[in-house]
Amino acid sequence: MVLSAKTKQSGVTSTTNMDKPNNSKRPLSHATDSTRTSESCDVLVLSNKMMTNLTSEFLTEQTTQPDVISKVLLERNKLKDLPFELVDFINLEVINLSYNCFHQFPSVICEMLSLREIIMVGCEIEALPSNFDQLSGLETIILDLNHLRKIGDTLCTLNKLTTLSLGMNYFSVFYSTLPDQITKLNLDNNHLAVFPDCILALANLRQLNLSFNRIKELPVEIDGLTELEELLIVKNRLHALPSTICNLV
Template sequence: MVGVVVCSSVSSIKALWETRIKRGREEEEQRRTTSRGGTTGRLSVRVWEDRAVLARLKEKLQMEDGRLVLRIEQEEWKILPGCLIQFIQAQEWQIHRTGLLKIPRFISSFQNLLVLDLSRNAVAEVPKQIGTLTRLRELLLSYNRIQFVPEELSGCESLERLELAMNPNLNELPDQLRTLTRLQYLDLSMNDFSLLPDCVVAMPGLEWLDMGGNRLQRLPDDIHRMEKLHTLWLQRNELEKLPVNISRMASLDTLVLSSNRLTDIPSLMEDMTNLRFVNFRDNPLTMDVTLPPRKKVAEDDEDDREMFGREFMQMYIQEARKRSYAVLNMHCVNQIDEDSADK
C-alpha cells in the first residue's frame, strides 16, 4: 500500500508540474503577442504621424519662377523633421517666423539649393555641413541668434549674397571666408563687431557692405583694397576718424557715416569724383558749415541736396583748408614779429 501511495503522489506532482509549465508557456506567448501588438501599434502611430507631417510639408512646396520652393511662414516648426529629406529636389527654402532653433545637419543632402532663407527665427548655430552646398547663391540668416560662423562656409563657392544682420552676439568671421570670390552682397549690420573683419576687406568681388549698428571704432588703413565696393553703410558706429586711403576707393558711390563720432573729414575725399551719395549727419564735426540757399529750387531737388551731402562735404573741406591757411599765415606773421623783436 505504501508503494502505491508513493507512485500516486509522484504522478500527481508530475501532472501538476506539467500543467504549470503549459500555463506558463501560454502566458509567455500571450505577453509576446501583446508586446508585438504594442510595438506594431506604436510603429503604426509613428508612420501615421510621419505621413501627416509629409502631407503638411508637401503643401508648402510650390513652383515659383521655375524653382521648387519650400515656403513656411508664421507656423511653429522649431525642429525640421527628418522626413523632409524626401524633398531634396527643392531649390529654395523660405522659412520665416517659425521659431526654428537649428539648421538640420541633413541640409547637406539638398545639393540643389540655390537660396536658403531662414531669417527671423531662433537659429543659434550654423552647422559645418552648410559648406557642402556648392551651388548655394544666397544664405539669409538675419534676425536670429547666431554667435559663430563655421569656416566650412567657405565651401559655398557659388555664394553671392550673405545676410547675417541682427545676430547681436556675432562679432567675428573666420578668415577662410576671404575665398568667397563670388560674394557681392554682405549684410553684417546690428551685430557686435568692433573691427571690420580682415576676410571682408579681402573679398575680391564684394560690391555692397552694410556694417551699420555695430561698435566699429576704426576702419582698416588698407580699406582701399575693396576695389569693387560701390556701397558702404557705416551708420551708428563709434568711428572717430576715417583713414586717408578711403579716398582711394575709386568705385565707391554711396557712403553713409551718420551717427558716429567723427570730428573731421579727410581733405583727400574731395577728389572722390565717383561719390554720389554721402551722409555725415549727427557727427560732432569741428566746424559748423551751412550750405548757401539756392534760388528757385524744386522741393525734390532740395531734398536730394539735403540727403546726398556731397556739396556739404566739399564745402566743409574747403572751409577747413581756408582756416588751416589762416592759422598758418597767422603763425608766420607771429614768427616774423618775434624774429624782429629779437633783433
C-alpha cells in the first residue's frame, strides 16, 4: 500500500512499501480519456467555443444523428443551462461540462439515463438535485472545484459507481451513505476536521485522497479497509498515526 502522510510530531512525509505515485496530490484526476478531443463520429466536441447558450437548433446543426453520440464535450464555455433536447442523445455515456457557469445542476442531466460518467469541474455547483439517483448507470462522478457542502444520501443507490471525486469543495463534515463498490474516493482540499466515518464502510476502496484538509487523527478502525492500496493524507493536522495502520502495509 502507498501511504503518504505528514504528522506534526515527525514533520516528515513518508511513502511506504511502494514507489511514490506519479501525482501524490491528486490521484483522481479529472483529465480522463473522455476529456481528450476526438475525431470519432460518436464524439461531439463543442469545447472552448465561449458559448453562452446552447440551443436545440445549434445541436441539430452539429449532428443529425444524436442517437449515435456516446460522448459530449462542452468544457470551457460560458453555459448557464442545457437544452432539454439533450435527452435525444439516448446512447450518451460521457458528458464533460467543466468550467462553465451553471451554479445550479442542469435538470436535464438527470433525464439522461444512459450516462456512465459525469465530469463537472469548476462550475460552482452548490448541490445535487434530489432525483440525481435516477442516473443508476453512473460509474464515475467528478465534481471537483465546486461549492458543494453536503450530498446526503443522494448517491447511495448508484450501485455501479466506482469513482467519486469531490476535491476542492466546501465540505466541513462529510456524512453520507456511499455505494460500497467505490474503489476511488477523492476529498482533497476541503475543510474536513474529522475523518468521515462513512468511508470505513467502503470495503472495496483502493485509493483514498484526504490531503489538504484539517483532519487531526485517523480512526483505529482504518485497518478494516483491507483493499486499500493508496492513502494520501498530507497537509492535515495529524500528530500521529494509529498503530493499526501497519496492518494495511
